[in-house]
Amino acid sequence: MNMKVSYLLFLMTLALLLASAVSSDPDLLQDLCVADLGSGVKVNGFTCKEAAKVNASDFFSNILAKTGATNNTYGSVVTGANVQKVPGLNTLGVSLSRIDYAPGGINPPHTHPRATEVVFVLEGQLDVGFITTANVLISKTINKGDIFVFPKGLLHFQNNNAKVPAAVISAFNSQLPGTQSIATTLFAATPSVPDHVLTKTFQVGTKQVHKIKSRLSP
């Protein structure tokens, strides 16, 4: 093999490796694979329902049509239309959510380990932002009709500073993006994250850690 050919092969292999490393949910190998949510068999995703039992209701949902109840600690609620609610999304690598915010409500800092998110503002105004791994905050105030992107895996939030409710539709490049909300992940995990881990991490006393744990306990 001459130098040119082996160099080309090397570049092609590199390109293939990069392509597989940056892709999101794996690509599908058939037209559809409606999730059999009740199956005990675990695969990367869900096993496919028998084709004869598939119908339009597997690809349908109206759960995003209604405003969610925001009378909770954070004044916001996420309604997910992911593979768990819409089994037809299995293996397709996309899903949506709706998020409603009371006046003053916050969707506190969280990450989606498996997806990039794009929000589209249905109504109201939100202060949104994400933080890069270099600890740079990228933030903006967005209004009805605007979109904003939260790159995969990065910590982000939305805050309703306005006096009226707000709502967004979120799109994800994963059938099940997953969410880790920093405060509840650290202070409301089961079993509990040890106090000394949290006192050292946040440079505060045990009393303050207990106070946060009690506020966030489910």
Ligand SMILES: *[C@@H]1O[C@H](CO)[C@@H](O)[C@H](O)[C@H]1NC(C)=O
């Ligand atoms: C689809 O099948 C389910 C039973 O598996 C049934 O309850 C439902 O009514 C059917 N929906 C449609 C749109 O045919």
Ligand SMILES: *[C@@H]1O[C@H](CO)[C@@H](O)[C@H](O)[C@H]1NC(C)=O
């Ligand atoms: C929120 O409001 C709904 C209906 O108005 C009520 O059923 C529910 O108990 C309330 N939840 C909380 C946490 O206050």
